[in-house]
Amino acid sequence: MARDIAAILGADKKEQGFFEGNGYRVTWTYGHLCTLKEPHDYTPSWKRWALVHLPMIPPKFGIKLIPSENYERQFNVIDRLFADADEIVNCGDAGQEGELIQRWVMQKAGVKCPVKRLWISSLTDQSIREGFRHLKPSSDFDNLYYAGLSRAIGDWILGMNATRLYSLKYGSAGNVLSIGRVQTPTLALVVQRQLEIANFKPEDYWELKTVYRGATFNVISGRYSDERKATEALERIKECMLTVTGIEEKKGREAPPRLFDLTTLQVECNKLWGWTADDTLKLIQSLYEKKVTTYPRVDTTYLSDDIYPTVPGILKQMTPYAPLTAPLLAMPKLPKSKKVFDNSKVTDHHAIIPTGQSPERLVGNERLMYHLIARRFIAAFYPDCEFMQTTVMADVAGIGFKASGKVVIAPGWRAIYQKSGSNLPEAKDSSEEGILPAFVKGESGPHEPSLQKKATQPPKYYTEGTLLRAMESAGKTVDDEELREAMKENGIGRPSTRANIIETLFKRHYICRQKKNIMATQAGIDLIGTINEELLKSAKLTGIWESRLRRIERGEYSAAEFISELKEQIERIVHDVMADSSLRRIDAGQQNDGAGPSS
Numbered sequence: 001m002a003r004d005i006a007a008i009l010g011a012d013k014k015e016q017g018f019f020e021g022n023g024y025r026v027t028w029t030y031g032h033l034c035t036l037k038e039p040h041d042y043t044p045s046w047k048r049w050a051l052v053h054l055p056m057i058p059p060k061f062g063i064k065l066i067p068s069e070n071y072e073r074q075f076n077v078i079d080r081l082f083a084d085a086d087e088i089v090n091c092g093d094a095g096q097e098g099e100l101i102q103r104w105v106m107q108k109a110g111v112k113c114p115v116k117r118l119w120i121s122s123l124t125d126q127s128i129r130e131g132f133r134h135l136k137p138s139s140d141f142d143n144l145y146y147a148g149l150s151r152a153i154g155d156w157i158l159g160m161n162a163t164r165l166y167s168l169k170y171g172s173a174g175n176v177l178s179i180g181r182v183q184t185p186t187l188a189l190v191v192q193r194q195l196e197i198a199n200f201k202p203e204d205y206w207e208l209k210t211v212y213r214g215a216t217f218n219v220i221s222g223r224y225s226d227e228r229k230a231t232e233a234l235e236r237i238k239e240c241m242l243t244v245t246g247i248e249e250k251k252g253r254e255a256p257p258r259l260f261d262l263t264t265l266q267v268e269c270n271k272l273w274g275w276t277a278d279d280t281l282k283l284i285q286s287l288y289e290k291k292v293t294t295y296p297r298v299d300t301t302y303l304s305d306d307i308y309p310t311v312p313g314i315l316k317q318m319t320p321y322a323p324l325t326a327p328l329l330a331m332p333k334l335p336k337s338k339k340v341f342d343n344s345k346v347t348d349h350h351a352i353i354p355t356g357q358s359p360e361r362l363v364g365n366e367r368l369m370y371h372l373i374a375r376r377f378i379a380a381f382y383p384d385c386e387f388m389q390t391t392v393m394a395d396v397a398g399i400g401f402k403a404s405g406k407v408v409i410a411p412g413w414r415a416i417y418q419k420s421g422s423n424l425p426e427a428k429d430s431s432e433e434g435i436l437p438a439f440v441k442g443e444s445g446p447h448e449p450s451l452q453k454k455a456t457q458p459p460k461y462y463t464e465g466t467l468l469r470a471m472e473s474a475g476k477t478v479d480d481e482e483l484r485e486a487m488k489e490n491g492i493g494r495p496s497t498r499a500n501i502i503e504t505l506f507k508r509h510y511i512c513r514q515k516k517n518i519m520a521t522q523a524g525i526d527l528i529g530t531i532n533e534e535l536l537k538s539a540k541l542t543g544i545w546e547s548r549l550r551r552i553e554r555g556e557y558s559a560a561e562f563i564s565e566l567k568e569q570i571e572r573i574v575h576d577v578m579a580d581s582s583l584r585r586i587d588a589g590q591q592n593d594g595a596g597p598s599s
Contacts (some may be wrong), residue, residue, distance in 0.1 A: 001123060001289070002028040005091055008128050017077030025081050029092075033071050033078075034063045034104035036156050051168050051578065055161045055570045061153050063104050079109045090138060091118040095297050095348060096553070097496060099141055100148035117141055119348075122294045122355045144348070147553040150562045154545070155181050157566045162536060165577050170530050172587045177527060178508045179536060181545070182471075182493040183501050184528075187510050188537040189470050191520045191528040193462055200458035206230035210401060210449040212242045215436050217394055217401035217447075227453075234451045237396040242447040244439050245400075246393040252406075253384040255339060256413040258301035259351035260373055262495035263472050265296075268372065270465035274516055275365070277464050277499035283369050284352065290366075291357045293373055295349045297496035299488055302345040303353070308336055315378070317356030324378050324416055340380050347553075353377045375416050382413035392439050396447065405436035461517035464502060471498050474543030489550060490543035526586045533573050 002019065006012065010022030018027035040047035042058040065075055082088065088111060092098035106115065115138035120131040162179035171177045206224040210217050224230035258264065265284060269275040275283075284296040311334055315325040328334060354377055359370045386409045394401045408414070462470065470476075472491040493501050502518075505511045510524035520528075531537050551557035 001091070002026050004123060004125075005118075005128055008125055009132070017074055018081060025085070027078050027081055028074075029078070029101060029105055030071065030074065032101055032104075033065060033075055034101075034108050035066050036152055037062045037064050039160060049164050049168060051165070054165055055157075055567075055574045056164075057157065057161075057567055057570070061156070063108060065108065075105070075108070078105060082106070082109045082111050082113075085113050087113055088115045089118055089132075089135060090115055093297070094119045094121065094295060095496065096144055096148040096151070096494070097297070099144045100152065103145050103148075114138075120295075121349050123288065123291045124355050124357055127355075143553050143555045146559040147549050150552055150559040151549055153563055154549075154566050157563070157570055158536075161570050162573065165574055166527075166530070169577055169580070170584055170586050172585050175587060177586060178504075178510075179531075180501075180504070182497070182542060183504050183508075184531065184537050185492055185539040185542040186467070186471055186501055187505055187520065187524050188528050188531075189467065189475055189539055190462055190505075190511055190518055191525050193459060194520045194525070197458045197461065202455040202457070204453060204455050207452045207454060208233055208237075208399075208449065209452070210237065210242065210396065210447045212394065212403075212445065212447040213437050213439075215392070215403045215405070215439075217242070217392075217403045220393075220400035220402055223454075230451055233399060234449055237399055237449050240397040241444045242394050242396045242401070243444040244392060244441055245395050247439055247441055248391045248393075250389045250391075251409075252387050252389045254387065254412075254414075255337075255384050256379045256382055257376060259303065259340065259353060259380055260376060261298050261301050261351055262296055263299065263468050263498065264301065265352060265369075265373070266468050266499065267465040269369065270463060270468075270516075272372075273365075273368070276502075277468055278503050279365075280369070281496075281499045283365055287362075287366060287370060287373075290361065292355055292359050292362065292370060294351075294353050294355060296352055297494075298349045298352060299491075299495045300346050300349070301351050302342045303340055303350045304343050304346040305341055307350060307353075308334075308341055311381070314354060314356040315381075317358075318354060318374060318378070320359065321374055321378060324375075328378070328381050334381055335383075337380075379413040379416040382416060383410070385412040385414045386410040390436050392436060396449075403436060407435055461514075461519060463516045464518060467502065467518055468498055470539070471501075475539035490540075490547045492539050492542045492546055494546075523586060530584055530586055532580075533576060535569055535573065 006019035006021075006024070006026040009024045009026065011019040011024040011026045013020045018025050020026075037058075039056050041062070041064060042056075046053055046056050065072060088106065090099075090102045090106070092102035116135040117138050117140065118128075118131045119136055119141075120127045158181045159179065162184075163176065166177040166179050167175070203225070204227070206227055208219040208224065208230060219233070224233070260268070262281070262284070266275075266277045266280045269280045269283075270277070281296070284293065287293040288296050312329060315328055318325055352373060354370070354374050359367065359374075362370050388407045388409055389404065390407065391402055391404045394403070411418070460466070471493055472488060474490050474492055502511075505524070506513075509521055510527065511518055511520055513519075528537055535541055545562075548557050548562050552559050552562060
């Protein structure tokens with residue numbers, strides 16, 4: 001990124017740790033150069049793990065350089081450049097984490113000169129140039145920094161204290177029980193689902209169906225829980241004719257799928273190809289760095305109004321998709337839907353879309369992912385799919401039946417998912433399923449009834465995709481798009497951190513994979529069973545904390561209040577756990593250093 005920015009600014013002379021030229025010096029960090037201090041940095045006695053020291057709450061939190069020769073060398077370069085600068089432009093990733101990383105570096109270096117902010121959603125040359133023409137005051141992003149700082153301090157307070165507390169109180173010798181503000185409620189979701197499956201008692205039921213003129217009719221009254229009644233109904237209709245009593249036709253419309261936010265993209269890639277959330281995040285980050293898609297760590301499926309005038313230009317540049325974009329570009333004016341463009345649903349960044357830059361260099365999974373994003377972007381501007389929903393009512397010996405089917409009248413956006421001249425795998429198009437023959441009210445004839453014995457099914461194990469959805473909605477299963485958007489405020493974790501949280505649980509051996517399913521290990525089940533404090537394991541309560549962090553970002557809530565509440569909560573948790581007189585022990589089955597807090 002530094003190289004791209006330097007090239008545009010004319011800083012074309014490569015020095016040790018920076019580029020220089022045209023009055024600019026461009027330098028870089030490697031992710032986090034700084035971190036919050038560890039317990040022993042505040043008080044030497046805190047180095048030893050002991051219940052007597054808990055809770056550890058420093059009077060003032062501080063930061064330090066991450067001890068690494070490379071990091072220290074690069075920081076010294078940055079420090080020296082800052083000292084000579086008239087002005088600094090913060091070009092960190094335009095999000096909460098990027099803001100925190102660069103602010104900490106500036107804080108550590110004791111920056112005194114004015115600071116501006118480059119805020120861009122893609123790394124194309126045009127976007128970088130435009131961003132430098134409209135640099136923003138650093139103070140515009142103070143609340144973003146306070147939210148990131150509150151998140152880091154909150155994770156430290158809960159992670160450091162609860163991990164030591166539970167390890168010392170319940171851990172077996174040499175084992176660390178890792179507790180975190182987001183990872184523990186996420187583990188609780190997996191454990192809860194697993195226990196629901198383990199305790200599930202299947203119940204038998206019977207389904208009465210009949211086939212008439214090739215169409216399957218289902219009994220209107222629903223399933224039978226009593227086999228005797230189901231068999232009686234079957235016998236009753238066997239020798240009787242089926243009569244069509246009513247036909248209802250209703251026109252329906254299906255809007256194009258929403259644009260991608262990070263979670264939706266991770267869910268879709270997991271469903272289609274079994275990719276992990278972390279795999280998807282790495283791939284979309286790579287596409288962003290290759291300038292073919294926009295900023296990926298986003299939690300909105302909307303675009304802001306100012307993107308609307310740029311869309312025809314993007315579509316025009318997407319030459320591999322010319323057969324699909326041609327109908328849109330031929331329109332006098334591109335449609336503008338509130339389901340795509342809504343300023344009130346966009347904060348820092350808009351949904352993930354193509355930039356228009358050529359994807360020619362992409363291969364393998366990167367190409368697959370780009371194709372997925374490109375088609376969804378094009379589909380967003382196509383008309384709705386129109387269909388006719390037909391419901392046929394019938395009667396056999398006084399028992400009501402119905403059959404339903406759908407006929408597509410105008411495919412609209414679904415045409416995008418039919419053959420597009422690409423050699424990439426096509427998404428399944430099921431719109432032609434369930435087409436019914438033409439029926440006439442009053443017609444009658446023989447039919448083929450059947451009775452099927454079935455059993456109720458337990459809930460399904462989480463996959464990585466469904467677990468991401470559960471994290472996004474604080475444990476509630478939500479399919480409705482409108483409701484999903486409303487619930488994101490109280491989701492646990494951020495889109496950018498959820499993949500890492502899941503990976504952390506794998507590394508701690510609290511969860512494991514069985515094919516696509518995510519299962520809790522015995523250590524994970526035991527840990528959640530030992531934690532009595534709802535605050536530590538409730539997805540709903542963690543979702544409320546996440547909502548407060550978002551409010552800090554918007555300037556509606558105080559960072560000091562958030563930290564103060566967490567301090568009170570950890571004091572209460574320490575008191576309650578210490579008061580537990582049971583002799584429970586958990587074997588985590590592995591050893592880890594537990595040095596840092598885990599969100």
